[in-house]
Amino acid sequence: MAQIFHRSTNFIARFSVFSAFFLAGLGVIVVLAVARSPYMTRQNVVREQPVQFSHKHHVGDDGIDCRYCHAGVETSAVAGVPPTKTCMNCHSILFNNAEYLEPIRESYRTDKSIEWNKVHRLADFVYFNHSIHVNKGVGCSSCHGQINQMPLVFQANTLLMQWCLDCHRNPEQALRPKDQVFNMDWTPPADQAQIGKKLAAERNIRTTAELTSCSTCHR
C-alpha cells in the first residue's frame, strides 16, 4: 500500500500530543494568574475623580490627620467619605474661586452629592470593620499603602481573601504602637516579631482559629 502520511507527520503527531497537554496546563495557569492580576483586582490602578483630590497634598504636604475627613474610622465599620461640608470648611476661604474646585462649591450650593469613584472595593458579602482594626493597632498604611504619597488614590493591595488571611493568620506583623496607627510612613522595626507578639497579647488579639472563622467576615 502507499503511505497515507508523509514522514514528517510522525513528528507533527507526537508534537501535537505533547503541545495539547502543555497548552491545557498553560491555560489553567493563565486563568489563575489573571484572577490575581491588577486587571481583576484593580491593584495599583489610579482612578480619575470628579475633583482631582490629592491625598499627597492634603496629607503629605498639609499634614491633615486622616480622621479629620474619615471621621468614622475609629468608631464605625466604615471610615466614611466626608460630606461636601468638610471640604468647604477650608475651601470657603482657601482657593475659594479656584476653577477646579467648582464641583465642590456647586455640590454645596445645589445640595447634590458629589459622586466619587470607589477605589477600595470589597465584595458585598464581606463585612470589613475599620474601627476594630484601628483600635487593635493596625495602621491605615498596612492596607491602604502610603496614601500620603498618592496624588490620586489607587488600591495598594490586592484585597483578595488570600491577602486578608495572611494577616488574620499572623496579625503580629501588622500591629503597631497606638500612636503610629495613623502614621503613613511607619515601617516595621527589626524586632517587629517580638513587639507584635507583645502587643497582640496585651490587646487580646483573638486566636487564628477565631480570626479565620468564616463568620468573622461573612454574615
Added chain:
Amino acid sequence: MRENEHHEHKANQHDHHDPAEDLSLPERPLDLAEVRANLQSKSGKQYWRTLEELSEDPNFTEMLHREFPRQAPSEWDESVDRRDFLKLMAASLAFAGLSGCGRTPEQHIVPYVKQPDGLVLGKPQYYATAMPFGADAIGLLVESHEGRPTKIEGNPDHPSSLGATNVFAQASILNLYDPDRAQTATQYGEIRTWSQFLDAAQSLAAAFKATQGEGFRILTGTITSPTLAAQIQSLLTVYPLAKWHQWEPAVSDGAREGAKLAFGNYVNTVYRPENAEVILSLDSDFLGSGPGHIRYAREFSHRRKLDQFAEDRRIGDEMNRLYVVEPTPSVTGASADHRLPLRASEIQLFARALASKLGLGGSPALPPNAEKFLNAVAKNLQRFPRNSLVIAGEHQPAEVHALVHAINAALGNVGTTLYYTGPVEAHPVNHIESLRQLCADIEANKVDTLLILGVNPVYTAPHDFDFASKIGFNEKTKSKKVRTTIHVSSHFDETSELCDWHVAESHYLETWGDARCFDGTVSVVQPLIAPLYHTHSHREVLAAFSDQPGVTDYDALRDRLKAANPSADFEKFWRKTLHDGVVAGSPFAPINVSPKFDPASLPAVKVGSPNEIEFIFRPDPCVYDGRFANNGWLQELPKPVTKLTWDNAALVSPKTAEQLDLAHNVAWRGGEHGKIYSNVVDISLSNSKVTAAAWILPGQADGVVVLPLGYGRKRAGYTGTNKGFNAYVVRTSDALWAATASSNAVKRTGEDYPLACTQYHFNMEGRQILATGTLEEYRKNPNFANKHAEAPPPELSLYKGEKEYPYEKMQNRWAMAIDLNSCNGCNACVIACQSENNIAVVGKDQVMRGREMHWIRIDRYYKAESPTNDPSTYNESLDNPETFFQPVPCQQCENAPCEQVCPVGATVHSAEGLNDMTYNRCVGTRYCSNNCPYKVRRFNFLRFQDWETPQFKLLRNPEVTVRSRGVMEKCTYCVQRISNARIEAEKLNQPIADGAIVTACEQACPTQAIVFGNANDKNSRVAKLREQQRNYSILAELNARPRTTYLAAVRNPNPELEKT
C-alpha cells in the same frame, strides 16, 4: 453573587426633604421626577390607577406582568411564552459561560453634602416611637441606618411592650416600604397636590362656618391619641352640628357596653396576670391579642418559668393555672392547663352558671359536658380569693363582661389581679350604633360631607348597611347621597374607589403624634423618616378644615404636651419624653368602681339548638381586620394554630366536618408540607352568601364555623388583593360576632381548593422532639425530659473520641435555650427574624411546594392518638387535644451533620461553635439540608429576592447579606449582632456581657421564652437554663449535640379534672 447594597448606596438617603431623593437609587424602575411632571400636566377625567402607570414608563408595562412581582415572587411558570423563552435561552448560554469570572462594574461613593449631627456612617441609630393599634399603642425602638428605618424592636421602658413586640408591630415596617401605598392626593382619580386639597378643604370649611358644620361627618376608627382627639374636638366646637362617628370592625362593643352595664359608665380594665394563681379565660385571647396582650403574656409567663430566674419569682414558686373556655383554639387556649371547647353563645351560660355558683344569683343553667369543668374551676377560684382572675373575651357580648366584673369583684380580685381606670379611648362610643346612625343619616340625606380617616367601611361595614351604596355614585339616579366624600388611607382601597377625594396617609414612622396604651400611658409617636411620598397624617387632614391648616404635627404635639405637662424646663422634659418614648406620669390611676347590677336581672339568653350551626367572626391572626392584607410577611406567616398561609378558611371541628362530610385531601404534590386540597363550601348566612375553603381544626367546639375576617380584599394592592374569602360579606349588624343558622347553610360545592399549609402532620410519632409533662411528673422526676434519649458516648466514634475543639476553653460558647413552657406560638419571633435577616417572601405557590424561607419556624403538635394523623378522618382524641408549640431555629449542632457533607466547605464551624453558613461559597447541592435532622435549612430554589423594587432596597438590613438564587441559607444566631457586639467589646478589651447580644427572635419574644448567651459564662442566663433539669436537646440520640436546647413544657392540671 451580587448581594446587599453597599452602604454607599444607602448613604444617599440624606435628610429626607425631597421624596424623590429617597428613591433616587441606581436601577430604579421608574423616575419619580418624571412622574411628578406628568402628574401636573395631567388633566381631564381618567381612571387613576398608580403613579407608575402615569409615568408612561415603558418598563412599567413589563413591570406589571413581570414574573417576579414584588413581595411575592411567583417565578414559577411551566408555560413560557416563546419570545421571552428564546431571549432567555440566548442569554443563558452566554451567562453559563461568562458568569463566575468577570470584573464587577464601577461603583460610586455618594456622600452627604451636609451630614446630620450625631450620625456616624455605618452605625445604626435607635429612636423610641410607638405604633398605635386599636385601643392600645405598642412602644417601639426602631433601628435606623443612615436615615432608613430597617428594624422594629420593643421599647423596654414602655408598659405595653416591656421590650417585646408582636407580629403586627414587627411587620409594620414592611407597610412603610410597601410599593403599593398611595403616593399622593387624588380627586376623582386624578392627581391633586396637597395645596389643591387644602383649597378644597378650606372652601368646604368656609361653607360649614355658615351652617355650623351641619352635614359634616367624620368617621374614624378607635382613637387613643390625645392630640388627634383634641384636633377633632376643636373642629366639633367650631362646627357644633358636625358629628364624629367611629367604626372599628374587629373590636367588639362588648367590653365597653359590659362596663356600662356593670358600672354605669365606660371603664377600662387592666389585668395583672402575674398576681393570679388561677386564671379563667372566657373566650379571651389575652395572651395573643387585644390591648396589653404583650405585657399580659410576659406577666403570665413569669408564673410558668418554674425555677428559672430566682429574682423573677413573684408569689412563691407555685405555678399558676390557666383554664380556658373558648369556641375555637387560640394561642391562649393552647397554653391552657385545662381547656373546654364551648360554642361562643354557650360561654354566657357558663359565665352565668359560674356566677351563681359563686353565689351571685342567676340561672345555673349550663351547657351539657361543662358541669364537671365548672365545678372544678369554681372550687379552684374560690381557693384563691384576691389571687384569681377571670377574663372575658373581647368578642363576647356585654352580659358576659358584666358578669365577669361581678365575679372578679366577688372574688375580691379587684386591686390585686386587675384594676379599673378611665377609658383609654379618647371618645368611647358604641361603634356599631355610631355607624348605624351614620348610615341612617346618609339615607336621610342629612350628610353633606363625609371625612373618612383610616378605616375602610366599604370593605368592613356589615353588609346589611351596604355602605358602598351610601357613598357611591348611583348609576340609575345619576346621583350621590353624600355630596363630598374624602378618604384618608395608606392604600387606595375599596373605599377610596368610591370617594371623591383620596388623601394618601402617612405611615406612623413618617409622622409626629401620640397615643395612649392599654393602661393610659401616653407614648410619643416619633417619625424615623420624612414621608416617602406626598402623604399626610390624619391630624393634618383634619387641620385642613380648621382655621389654622398650616400647623405641623410636630408643633401640635409639642403644644399639647406643653399644655398637659406644665414643667419648668419643657425642652428637658421634651428630650426625656422623646428618649423614653413615654410621657412620664401619664398612666391612668386606678379608679374605684363597684358593679351595681344583679346577674339574676339579666334577660334569658337564647342559645342555638345543637343541630344548628353557629358562625363566629374573628379577626385573622395575621392580617387582622384586613389592614395588613398587603403585607407579604404577614400573608406568608403560618397562622399560629392552623399553620395556613396566604388564605383564610372556614374552620370547623373534626366532628362537625364529619357531619357535614368535609375532608382534606393531602395532595400528591406538596402533601404534609405544602399543598393541601380542601373542600370548598358555600355558606349562606343572613341572606348573603360566601364561598370558602373549609379547614378542619382539632380542638374547635362542635357546631361552630369560624369565619376569619380580613381576607377577600378586592383592592388591597399587589399582594393582598383576592386572597382568601371575604367574611364581611355574610356579617350583619345584628350578628357581628356570632350568627346561627341551620346546618344546611353550609353546602359543599364539590370543588377542592389548594391551601398552603406549612405543617399538616401533627403528632411526633413517639420521638423525643417536644418533651411535655405535668407539674406532678416534674416534681417526681425533674429530669423527665431526658429519660428517653441520651447522646451516645463519644468513644463510639471512629475517631476514638478525639477532641480537637475545646469549646469549653473558649471565651465564648454561644448557645440558645428555648422554654417551651413559656412559648405560646405567637409568631413574633418569626417575623422579627424575617425582618432582621432580609428573608424573602416566596408566595403561595412556592409555599405549596414546601419552599417557604422562614429561618425559625414554630411547630405545632397535638397530643392526639389519631391513627391516621389526618384531622380529616375523625377520631375523638381530636375533639380537644392538648396543643404545644415549639420554635425551631438552626440548632447549631457541635457535630453538625450538614457540615460534614458540604463539598465546598460553605458551612463550617466557627471557633465559638457557631454553625457558619457562608452564602458566597455555597454552590447549592442541598446535601446539607438533606442531612439536617431538624430541617431548618432553607434553599433559594428560584430568585426569591426582589432586586428591582427600590423601596425594598431601603427596607433591607445592611448588616446581613441578601441571598441570591441557588444558595442555602439558615439561622446563624444573628451572627451580625454577635460580630458587632464582639467588636464593641474588643475595642474596650472587655468580655461580652451577658445580654449584650440579643437575637432578633429573643428580642421580639413577649414571654422571654428564647434566651441566647454564652454558655461558658456560668452566670449567664442561658448557662443557668442549660443547667436546669428540664433542659434537653431534640433527638439527642443522633449525637449532633445541638447548641440550641429546650426546656420541657410543664402543665399544671387540676387533679380533679385529671382523674377519669
Added chain:
Amino acid sequence: MMRHRSHIYGVMGEFSTPEELIHAVEKVREAGYRRVNAYSPFPVEGLSEALGLKRNMVPLITLLGGLSGGVGGFALQYWCAAITYPMNIAGRPLNSWPAFIPVTFELTILGAALSAVFGMLALNKLPQPHHPVFNVPRFTHASSDRFFVCIEARDPKFHLAEAARLLEQVHAHHVTEVSDD
C-alpha cells in the same frame, strides 16, 4: 552498497497463519538475524518468545504512576484539611483519615491507568503514522488476515538477497523488499 542499503528498511515475507509465522520467526533467528520483527492482525501466542522479547517496562511504570497518584492524593487532602486552612468541620478531627481513603484510592487508580496507557504508547513510539513497512502494498492485510516477518536492514548480518532467500526457504509468500523512502 552502503548507499544502496540506506534506502532499504528491510525485507518482508508474508504468511497466512500464526503457526507459519512463528515457525518462520524461529528459523530467521536461528539464521542469526537479531533485528527481526513480526506483524500480525492480533497478538499471536508464543510470538514474543520466538522473537526473544524481554519483559517490558509497562508494569513498572504503572506501579510508579499508581504510587505517586495515591501518595499525592492523600497528601493533597491532608494539606487542604489540616495545614493550609484548618477548619472545624462537624467536630471531626482535622486529619479525618478514614474520610480521605476514597479519594486516595481513586487517584491511585487514575495515576496507574494514565501511566499504563501513555507509558505503553511512549515505549511503542506511537503515534507514528508514517512507517516504512506501510510501503509494502500487501501490508494492508497485516490488519486483517495476513502475518508478516520483516528482517531489518539495520541488522549487521543483513544482506538483501540472502535475507529474501531465507524467507522463501520458510515458505513465505510474496517476499518483498521494504524501501525506506
Added chain:
Amino acid sequence: MSAGQPPLDSPEIRRLTPVLGPGYTYGSVTDKISAIVLTRPTSLGWFIGFAIAFSLTGMLTIAIGWLIIKGVGIWGINIPIGWGFAIVNFVWWIGIGHAGTLISAILFLLNQKWRTSINRFAEAMTLFAVACAGIFPLIHTGRPWMAFYMAPYPSTMGLWPQFRSPLIWDVFAVSTYGTVSLMFWFVGLIPDLATLRDRSIQKPAKIIYGMLSMGWRGSARHWHRYQSAYLLLAGLATPLVLSVHTVVSFDFAIAIVPGWHTTIFPPYFVAGAIYSGFAMVLTIAIPLRKVYGLEDFITMRHLDNMAKVMLATGLIVAYGYFFEFFMSLYSGDKFDMFLVQQRLHGPYAPFYYALILCNILTPQLLWFYKMRHNVAVLFIMAIVVNIGMWLERFVIVVISLTRDFVPSAWGRYSPTFWDWATFIGTMGMFVMLIFLFVRVLPAISIAEMRELVAETAEEKE
C-alpha cells in the same frame, strides 16, 4: 436451577451454543464487522432513529438552558426533599455504566471468551452512560457556574474542597471512572482503527482512521507491550468499577437520613449496578444483532450468559432488600423501623411494590432455559429491570427524604415537566451516541474476534 438443564459449561454447551458461528476465517470476520462501518449503506431506519434521538437531545439542552435561567426551582424538589430526579437519574446512569467495564475488565481477567463479541459496545455504553450521569451532579447544583469550587485548585480565597464530603468523593470517582473507561475503550480500539484505516477506500476516511490509529502496524513488539498494558488496565478497572458505585452509595450511606444510613449499601449498590448494566447491554445487544445480522457473533450463548448474570445479581439485590428490611427491624432503630413501615404502607407504597415486582419477582423467570433462550422475553425482561432499578433509586433517594426525623417537616415530592424533560433528554443523548458509535466504529472488537477464530480453530483440532 430448574431441572433438566445442561450444566453451566461443557463441550456439550459449546456445541449447542457456540460463542462464534461456524465457518469464520480471519478475513470473513474482518469483512463482516468492518463492512457495517465502511461499505454498508446507511439505512433509512438509522437516520430516523438518529433524528428522534437527536431531537430528544435538543430537548435536554433546552431543559438545561431553562434550568440555568430560572434555577433548580423548576424541578419538583423542595425542603425536605432536596434531591429528586437529578440524583436518581445520576445513580441510575452510573449503575448502567458498570456492566461495560465489568464485561471488558473482569471477564477479561477471568478469561471468559464469550465477552469478546460484546465488550466493545458494552464499553461504549459505559462511556455514554457516564456522560449522561455526569450531567446531573453538575446541573443539580443551585449555581452550576460555581461548580468549579469543587475542584482542588489554588483559589484567590485560599479555600479548598471539603474532602470529608461524599460529593467530593463522587467528583473524583466519576471523573476517574470516565477517564479510565475512555482509555480502556480507546486502547482496545487502536488495532481495529488500523484495520479500518487499511480497508477504507475514501481518502478522508483513511486519514481520519489513520490519525486515530496512530500508525498502529501490528508489530509484535507493540503487541507485546500492548497486551500487558491492556491487562493492567483491566486489572485497574476492576477495583475501580467496584469502588465507583461504592462511593456513589456513600452519598447515602454516609448521611444520617433514615433509609440512607445503611452499611449494606456498597455491596448492594454494586450488585444493582451490574444488574441494571447487563439489562442495558441486553437492551442494546438484542436489536443490534438483529439489525446488523450479527447473530453469529452475539450468539444465544451470550444472551444466555448475560441472563444468568442478571439472575445472579438480581438475587444479590433481592438479598440486599431483604437485609435492609431485616436490619431496620433487628437494629430496633425507631426511625428505620418507621421508614420500613412507611415503605409498605406509606403514600409511596405503590412504588415500593412495583420495584419488588420489577427487580425481584419478574427476573425469576430467568431460571428457565426456555425463557433465557427467548429473545423477545429477554428484551422485555431487560426493559423491566431497567425500570425496576430506576424505581429502586427513586425509593431510596426520594422516599427516604419524605419521612425523616422531625415529623413537622415531612413533605412529599412530585416531578415537574422539566424533571421529565431532563431525564428523557439524557436517554435521547445516550441513544444518539450509540447510533453514532455503531455507524463510525466497529461495534465488535475485530482483533479479538480474530483471536477467537484462532482459538476456536485450535479447539476444532
